[in-house]
Amino acid sequence: VADWIAIANQKGGVGKTTTAINLAAAFAAADCRVLLVDCDPQCNATSGVGILPGAARPSLYEVLIGEAPLQDAIVQTAFDGLDAVPASPDLAGANVELALEHGRAVRLRGLRGETALPHDFVILDCPPALDLLTLNALAATDTVLIPMHCEYFALEGISAIMRTLDSVKASVNPSLSVEGILLTMYDRRTTLTKQVDSELRAHFNGLVLDTVIPRNVRLAEAPSHGKPILQYDIRSKGAESYLAAAREILARVRSR
Amino acid sequence: VADWIAIANQKGGVGKTTTAINLAAAFAAADCRVLLVDCDPQCNATSGVGILPGAARPSLYEVLIGEAPLQDAIVQTAFDGLDAVPASPDLAGANVELALEHGRAVRLRGLRGETALPHDFVILDCPPALDLLTLNALAATDTVLIPMHCEYFALEGISAIMRTLDSVKASVNPSLSVEGILLTMYDRRTTLTKQVDSELRAHFNGLVLDTVIPRNVRLAEAPSHGKPILQYDIRSKGAESYLAAAREILARVRSR
Numbered sequence: 001v002a003d004w005i006a007i008a009n010q011k012g013g014v015g016k017t018t019t020a021i022n023l024a025a026a027f028a029a030a031d032c033r034v035l036l037v038d039c040d041p042q043c044n045a046t047s048g049v050g051i052l053p054g055a056a057r058p059s060l061y062e063v064l065i066g067e068a069p070l071q072d073a074i075v076q077t078a079f080d081g082l083d084a085v086p087a088s089p090d091l092a093g094a095n096v097e098l099a100l101e102h103g104r105a106v107r108l109r110g111l112r113g114e115t116a117l118p119h120d121f122v123i124l125d126c127p128p129a130l131d132l133l134t135l136n137a138l139a140a141t142d143t144v145l146i147p148m149h150c151e152y153f154a155l156e157g158i159s160a161i162m163r164t165l166d167s168v169k170a171s172v173n174p175s176l177s178v179e180g181i182l183l184t185m186y187d188r189r190t191t192l193t194k195q196v197d198s199e200l201r202a203h204f205n206g207l208v209l210d211t212v213i214p215r216n217v218r219l220a221e222a223p224s225h226g227k228p229i230l231q232y233d234i235r236s237k238g239a240e241s242y243l244a245a246a247r248e249i250l251a252r253v254r255s256r
Numbered sequence: 257v258a259d260w261i262a263i264a265n266q267k268g269g270v271g272k273t274t275t276a277i278n279l280a281a282a283f284a285a286a287d288c289r290v291l292l293v294d295c296d297p298q299c300n301a302t303s304g305v306g307i308l309p310g311a312a313r314p315s316l317y318e319v320l321i322g323e324a325p326l327q328d329a330i331v332q333t334a335f336d337g338l339d340a341v342p343a344s345p346d347l348a349g350a351n352v353e354l355a356l357e358h359g360r361a362v363r364l365r366g367l368r369g370e371t372a373l374p375h376d377f378v379i380l381d382c383p384p385a386l387d388l389l390t391l392n393a394l395a396a397t398d399t400v401l402i403p404m405h406c407e408y409f410a411l412e413g414i415s416a417i418m419r420t421l422d423s424v425k426a427s428v429n430p431s432l433s434v435e436g437i438l439l440t441m442y443d444r445r446t447t448l449t450k451q452v453d454s455e456l457r458a459h460f461n462g463l464v465l466d467t468v469i470p471r472n473v474r475l476a477e478a479p480s481h482g483k484p485i486l487q488y489d490i491r492s493k494g495a496e497s498y499l500a501a502a503r504e505i506l507a508r509v510r511s512r
C-alpha cells in the first residue's frame with residue numbers, strides 16, 4: 001500500500017515543486033516505486049520531469065471531473081522508478097467547475113480508494129493557494145510536508161496552513177498529520193534565516209526536519225532540462241540535501 | 257484622476273508584494289498620494305506596511321461583497337502619503353462566495369467608477385493565482401506590472417498571464433495594458449539569470465524595465481518591522497533599486 005505525501009504551502013515560491021520533484025526522484029533512487037501527481041495548473045512539476053504540459057492526455061483535470069480513471073493518467077518519466085500524473089492548463093478551470101458539485105473536495109480521496117496502485121509513494125505537488133485543488137490533495141493524502149523559506153511572509157503564513165490542516169482532519173481526513181516542515185533556500189549567513197529558524201523550532205518543536213535545503217543554483221537550473229537534480233547534477237549541494245531529506249523522511253515513515 | 261497599477265503574476269514568490277509595498281512607498285516619497293490595495297488573503301501587503309491583518313474593519317472583503325463602500329476601508333499607514341485598503345483572511349472565502357454572483361469579476365471595477373479618490377496612484381497586490389481576486393484587480397486597473405525572477409518556472413508562467421491579460425482586455429477592460437516586466441531577485445553572477453534575462457528581452461522587447469531589483473536581504477527583513485524599505489534602510493541596494501524602478505515607471509506613465 002502506498003504512502004501518500006502532499007507538498008503544500010499557500011505561500012508562493014517556497015520550493016514546493018522543487019521539493020516534490022526531487023524528493024520523488026530520491027525515493028525512486030532508493031528503489032521505491034514513486035508516483036508524482038501535479039495538482040497545480042502552472043504544470044511546473046509536469047515540465048520539471050520532462051513532460052510537455054497539455055500534451056499528455058488524460059491529465060489530472062480529466063480525472064478530477066470524472067472523464068478518466070486515475071490509472072489512465074499515469075505516464076512513465078525518463079527517471080527510473082518515477083511515474084507521474086501530469087497537470088494541464090485546464091486544471092485552472094477545475095476550481096470553478098468543481099465548486100458547485102457535491103463532494104467536490106473529496107474527489108481525489110474517492111479515486112484513491114478505487115485505484116490499486118503499484119507504487120510505494122505518491123507525492124502530490126500543490127498550487128500556492130488553499131483552493132479546491134489543494135483541498136483535494138489534503139483530503140486524499142496520509143501526511144503533509146510543508147516547505148518553507150526562513151523569511152517573514154512565509155512565517156506569517158504557517159498558521160493559515162495549520163488551521164486548514166486542522167479543519168481537513170476534523171472533516172474529511174481524520175488520519176491526516178504533518179510529515180514535517182522542510183526549510184528551503186536556507187542561507188546560513190543571514191540573521192533573518194537564523195531568527196526565523198529558531199522561532200520555527202520553538203513553535204513547532206519536533207516538526208522541523210533536521211535536514212535543510214541550501215540555496216543552490218543547480219536546483220533552479222535542473223527544471224529547464226526537465227530533469228530532477230539527481231539526474232542533472234548528482235554532485236551538487238542540492239542533490240546531496242534532497243537525498244538527506246529523503247533518508248530522514250523514509251526513517252520517519254518507516255518508524256510509524 | 258488616479259493611475260491604477262496591478263502587480264500580478266500567478267507564479268508564487270516572485271516579489272509581487274515586495275514590489276507593491278516598495279513601489280507605493282517610493283511614489284509617496286516622490287510627493288504622490290498613493291493607495292495600496294491588498295487583494296491577497298495572505299495579507300502580506302497589509303502586514304508589510306504595519307497593519308495587523310483582520311484588525312482593520314472593513315477590509316477589502318467587506319467591500320467586494322458589498323457590505324461597505326471602498327472609501328470606508330481606507331486607512332492611513334505610518335508612511336507619509338501612503339494609505340492602504342487592508343486584506344483580511346476572510347478574503348479567501350470571496351473566491352467561492354463571488355463565484356455564483358452575476359458580474360463577479362467586475363466588482364472592483366464598478367466600485368472604482370463610484371468612488372472619488374484623492375490619490376494619484378492606486379497599487380493593487382495580487383495573490384499567486386489567476387483567480388477571481390486577481391481578475392477583479394485586472395478588470396479595475398489601467399496597467400499591470402509583472403514581477404518576475406529570472407528562473408525557468410517563472411519564464412514558463414509568463415505565457416499564462418499574458419493570455420489572461422488578453423482575455424480580460426477583450427472582455428471587461430478594453431484599455432488594459434502591460435506597464436512592464438520587472439526583474440526581481442536578480443543575481444548577475446549566475447548564467448541562468450543571464451539566459452532568462454536575454455530570452456525575456458528578446459520575446460518581450462520594450463516591456464522589460466531597464467531597472468532590475470537585485471537580491472538584497474534588507475528587502476526580506478523590512479516586512480518583519482512593518483516598514484517599506486525606504487523607512488527600514490534607505491541606504492540599502494533594495495531601496496536604491498525600488499527608487500530607480502519608481503522613477504522609470506513615473507517617466508513611462510507621464511509620457512503616455
Ligand SMILES: Nc1ncnc2c1ncn2[C@@H]1O[C@H](COP(=O)(O)OP(=O)(O)OP(=O)(O)O)[C@@H](O)[C@H]1O
Nearest residue numbers: 012013014015016017018128185215216220268407
Ligand atoms: N534550494 C533552492 N535553491 C535555489 N533555487 C531554488 C531552490 N528551491 C527552489 N528554487 C527555485 O526557486 C523558485 C521557486 O521554487 P518552486 O517553484 O519550487 O516553488 P513553489 O513553492 O513550487 O512555487 P509556487 O508557489 O509558484 O508553486 C524556482 O525557480 C526554483 O527553481
Ligand SMILES: Nc1ncnc2c1ncn2[C@@H]1O[C@H](COP(=O)(O)OP(=O)(O)OP(=O)(O)O)[C@@H](O)[C@H]1O
Nearest residue numbers: 012151268269270271272273274384441471472476
Ligand atoms: N529583491 C529581493 N531580495 C531579497 N529578498 C526578496 C526580494 N524580493 C522579495 N524578497 C523576499 O522573497 C520572498 C518572496 O517575495 P514576495 O512575498 O514579495 O513575493 P510574492 O510574489 O508576493 O509571493 P506570493 O506569490 O506568495 O504572493 C519574501 O520573503 C520577500 O521578503
Ligand SMILES: [Mg+2]
Nearest residue numbers: 016017040044
Ligand atoms: Mg510550485
Ligand SMILES: [Mg+2]
Nearest residue numbers: 272273296300
Ligand atoms: Mg505576495
